[in-house]
Amino acid sequence: MPHRTKPLVEVAARTGEGRVPLGIMNTGQALDLPEELDVEISHPDKEAGATDHFIGRDELRKVGNRPAARRPAGSKPAAAKPATRSAAAGKAAAAKPASGRRGR
Helix, strand or coil: CCCCCCCEEEEEEEECCEEEEEEEEEHHHHHCCCCCCCEEEECCCCCCCCCCCEECHHHHHHHCCCCCCCCCCCCCCCCCCCCCCCHHHHHHHHHCCCCCCCCC
16 A cells, blocks of 8 residues: 655744744644744645645645645646855855864
C-alpha cells in the first residue's frame, strides 16, 4: 500500500500588527501546535506559501481528514521557498576557513 502524505500548509501567528508567518508544515504538524498559540493556517487545497486563503484549526480538522487534492497530470509541484540566512550569519560563514583548519 503506498504511503499517503499529508498536505502542506502555511502557518501564521495572529498578532496586534497582523499575520506573522511561522513556516510551512504538514497538516498534522499544524494541528499539533499548542492551542495557546493563536494561528491561521492556509487552506490545504491551496498552494502553501502562495495563498491568502487562511482558515482556523477547527476548519482544518474538518478538511484535513480527506485526501490531498491531486494536481493535474503534467503540472509541477510548488517550488520550495529558499532558505534565508541573516547578513550576520553570512559574514560569519564567510570568515571561517573552508578546510576547517586554522592557519599554520
